[in-house]
Amino acid sequence: xxxxxxxxxxxxxxxxxxxxxxxxxxxxxxxxxxxxxxxxxxxxxxxxxxxxxxxxxxxxxxxxxxxxxxxxxxxxxxxxxxxxxxxxxxxxxxxxxxxxxxxxxxxxxxxxxxxxxxxxxxxxxxxxxxxxxxxxxxxxxxxxxxxxxxxxxxxxxxxxxxxxxxxxxxxxxxxxxxxxxxxxxxxxxxxxxxxxxxxxxxxxxxxxxxxxxxxxxxxxxxxxxxxxxxxxxxxxxxxxxxxxxxxxxxxxxxxxxxxxxxxxxxxxxxxxxxxxxxxxxxxxxxxxxxxxxxxxxxxxxxxxxxxxxxxxxxxxxxxxxxxxxxxxxxxxxxxxxxxxxxxxxxxxxxxxxxxxxxxxxxxxxxxxxxxxxxxxxxxxxxxxxxxxxxxxxxxxxxxxxxxxxxxxxxxxxxxxxxxxxxxxxxxxxxxxxxxxxxxxxxxxxxxxxxxxxxxxxxxxxxxx
Amino acid sequence: xxxxxxxxxxxxxxxxxxxxxxxxxxxxxxxxxxxxxxxxxxxxxxxxxxxxxxxxxxxxxxxxxxxxxxxxxxxxxxxxxxxxxxxxxxxxxxxxxxxxxxxxxxxxxxxxxxxxxxxxxxxxxxxxxxxxxxxxxxxxxxxxxxxxxxxxxxxxxxxxxxxxxxxxxxxxxxxxxxxxxxxxxxxxxxxxxxxxxxxxxxxxxxxxxxxxxxxxxxxxxxxxxxxxxxxxxxxxxxxxxxxxxxxxxxxxxxx
Numbered sequence: 001x002x003x004x005x006x007x008x009x010x011x012x013x014x015x016x017x018x019x020x021x022x023x024x025x026x027x028x029x030x031x032x033x034x035x036x037x038x039x040x041x042x043x044x045x046x047x048x049x050x051x052x053x054x055x056x057x058x059x060x061x062x063x064x065x066x067x068x069x070x071x072x073x074x075x076x077x078x079x080x081x082x083x084x085x086x087x088x089x090x091x092x093x094x095x096x097x098x099x100x101x102x103x104x105x106x107x108x109x110x111x112x113x114x115x116x117x118x119x120x121x122x123x124x125x126x127x128x129x130x131x132x133x134x135x136x137x138x139x140x141x142x143x144x145x146x147x148x149x150x151x152x153x154x155x156x157x158x159x160x161x162x163x164x165x166x167x168x169x170x171x172x173x174x175x176x177x178x179x180x181x182x183x184x185x186x187x188x189x190x191x192x193x194x195x196x197x198x199x200x201x202x203x204x205x206x207x208x209x210x211x212x213x214x215x216x217x218x219x220x221x222x223x224x225x226x227x228x229x230x231x232x233x234x235x236x237x238x239x240x241x242x243x244x245x246x247x248x249x250x251x252x253x254x255x256x257x258x259x260x261x262x263x264x265x266x267x268x269x270x271x272x273x274x275x276x277x278x279x280x281x282x283x284x285x286x287x288x289x290x291x292x293x294x295x296x297x298x299x300x301x302x303x304x305x306x307x308x309x310x311x312x313x314x315x316x317x318x319x320x321x322x323x324x325x326x327x328x329x330x331x332x333x334x335x336x337x338x339x340x341x342x343x344x345x346x347x348x349x350x351x352x353x354x355x356x357x358x359x360x361x362x363x364x365x366x367x368x369x370x371x372x373x374x375x376x377x378x379x380x381x382x383x384x385x386x387x388x389x390x391x392x393x394x395x396x397x398x399x400x401x402x403x404x405x406x407x408x409x410x411x412x413x414x415x416x417x418x419x420x421x422x423x424x425x426x427x428x429x430x431x432x433x434x435x436x437x438x439x440x441x442x443x444x445x446x447x448x449x450x451x452x453x454x455x456x457x458x459x460x461x462x463x464x
Numbered sequence: 465x466x467x468x469x470x471x472x473x474x475x476x477x478x479x480x481x482x483x484x485x486x487x488x489x490x491x492x493x494x495x496x497x498x499x500x501x502x503x504x505x506x507x508x509x510x511x512x513x514x515x516x517x518x519x520x521x522x523x524x525x526x527x528x529x530x531x532x533x534x535x536x537x538x539x540x541x542x543x544x545x546x547x548x549x550x551x552x553x554x555x556x557x558x559x560x561x562x563x564x565x566x567x568x569x570x571x572x573x574x575x576x577x578x579x580x581x582x583x584x585x586x587x588x589x590x591x592x593x594x595x596x597x598x599x600x601x602x603x604x605x606x607x608x609x610x611x612x613x614x615x616x617x618x619x620x621x622x623x624x625x626x627x628x629x630x631x632x633x634x635x636x637x638x639x640x641x642x643x644x645x646x647x648x649x650x651x652x653x654x655x656x657x658x659x660x661x662x663x664x665x666x667x668x669x670x671x672x673x674x675x676x677x678x679x680x681x682x683x684x685x686x687x688x689x690x691x692x693x694x695x696x697x698x699x700x701x702x703x704x705x706x707x708x709x710x711x712x713x714x715x716x717x718x719x
Binding site: 240 | 472475484487490491495499501502516520521530531535537573593600603604607610
């Protein structure tokens with residue numbers, strides 16, 4: 001333990017980022033449940049500190065913050081490991097994390113006093129936006145310094161850096177002020193869409209490529225080439241795929257064609273990720289002892305693809321005219337966000353668990369992690385299905401048959417869907433808590449017979 | 465495979481750059497038409513700008529949507545101005561719990577808008593903002609099927625009082641009305657009755673149903689049950705529903 005105290009190395013930096021990210025993840029799930037409670041119980045917390053618009057703001061903001069902190073931790077590890085070096089300024093990295101958390105907490109407390117900028121997902125008030133930009137700047141400086149000091153420079157690093165620099169730059173458009181609400185919405189999408197259907201995929205692709213190189217031993221030349229092919233698909237389809245948000249916001253009609261065409265091709269990038277992940281796994285020279293990390297990584301590409309296909313189904317303009325602004329969108333959002341960004345983070349956390357916690361593989365009880373994997377998988381599929389039922393019912397009865405919104409919301413189908421949504425939210429919570437417990441207490445025997453779960457201990461496979 | 469890593473990287477860089485250039489070009493085009501497509505010249509007044517700030521200060525978008533973007537906890541407000549009308553919207557903002565269809569809405573367990581404590585000025589500014597949204601050319605969204613004017617009735621109006629009389633007399637026991645089936649549907653649907661039959665004829669029919677059709681099973685509603693002024697209220701309610709659901713003009717002349 002004393003040794004741990006005076007070695008402020010990359011491992012410690014990464015570990016703290018993951019601890020913070022996992023804790024914020026728990027909080028995000030809790031606020032998701034509070035939000036769905038508003039649907040189930042109607043005037044739950046009515047006229048209260050935690051009215052729906054507050055709980056939802058917390059839910060979405062916490063999502064973004066924990067994902068980005070997870071990305072940051074992964075970046076520190078990835079850049080240093082690929083460069084065969086250590087993070088240049090580890091102390092600064094930890095102070096920076098502290099500043100990020102302090103700023104985030106200030107923002108969340110501010111929301112309770114209704115101190116916000118009421119733009120969806122980017123609610124932080126302007127002075128905190130400046131702080132965010134500063135923190136991301138310090139982070140990038142540290143990471144780039146590490147990159148420069150590295151013994152070698154790899155494609156995986158370069159893609160990660162491009163992804164993160166663009167993520168920082170693209171935070172700006174949504175925070176600009178426009179008098180005309182149509183323009184406000186237009187540039188807001190430059191942040192929201194170009195993040196999640198653009199540059200975040202670079203970060204995700206880089207993390208996935210890194211995991212595959214590490215866990216399969218497949219030649220870097222092949223994996224990095226795949227990475228470039230995949231992110232080419234991402235940006236070639238994703239940048240103008242922004243058009244599927246430009247159908248109904250005051251933009252010219254040709255966007256129906258541009259958006260429809262490019263978004264129809266958006267799943268290609270994710271199909272590419274599935275192909276290369278599965279390809280790499282099958283070419284593995286030996287099975288990696290961290291089976292759960294491999295499971296998370298492969299499943300991540302598959303779930304993300306399903307989520308993106310779900311989205312593609314509603315980017316067809318004739319469909320979108322009816323589903324736009326209903327829970328069908330929420331259903332896609334949950335599945336795609338979880339599949340792509342939450343799962344790639346959870347895969348990376350799982351991969352790093354024995355490394356950053358300094359745990360031997362045989363001392364780590366993977367059974368609890370496996371439980372968390374399936375609980376969250378079932379939970380999220382349930383949440384997606386329930387919200388799709390609510391959304392489709394709304395589409396038919398409000399959008400096609402013209403029944404007023406409040407009446408449709410009280411239909412039995414929709415009420416039942418909200419109850420299901422909440423139920424699966426609790427299933428998901430069980431999974432996320434199990435994940436956290438397993439991360440903080442890797443050896444905890446939650447399921448005694450983990451051999452019975454066919455996991456085995458790492459003995460016998462630790463040869464890799 | 466023949467493709468080299470460095471070639472793949474170069475394709476990525478060049479192609480992405482081209483796509484961004486494409487997006488910039490289309491953005492420039494949007495800037496050239498946005499004023500016209502959003503009626504900026506006449507529509508974007510001072511109160512709209514203030515209303516936009518109020519909209520953001522109260523974080524409205526995290527329950528409602530506008531332009532179909534936002535949360536789905538409450539109705540999308542893109543075309544609320546023409547659908548609901550400014551009067552009803554203001555009532556809703558200032559006193560949401562009673563602004564719904566009536567006191568029965570305000571029950572425990574039902575979803576409703578919190579009382580945000582907006583000032584009168586703020587409410588007017590938001591309405592101006594909604595008026596601006598209403599004027600944006602959204603390429604036909606929301607779909608026409610869902611754009612019929614609302615059958616909501618503002619409390620305190622004649623139509624509101626008429627609905628109360630209508631319910632008190634239990635007209636829907638026999639008459640289907642506004643999609644609500646009758647318990648024992650002996651009478652005709654009254655949803656569009658004022659566009660089919662002249663108002664005078666309706667007045668007579670309520671008082672003495674047998675005057676026109678001797679075998680009518682409808683009871684007589686005399687003055688003790690239904691004073692003259694209340695008949696007029698019921699007619700206002702019928703007119704309101706007819707108009708809200710897109711019924712034809714009010715029928716004229718004798719029978």
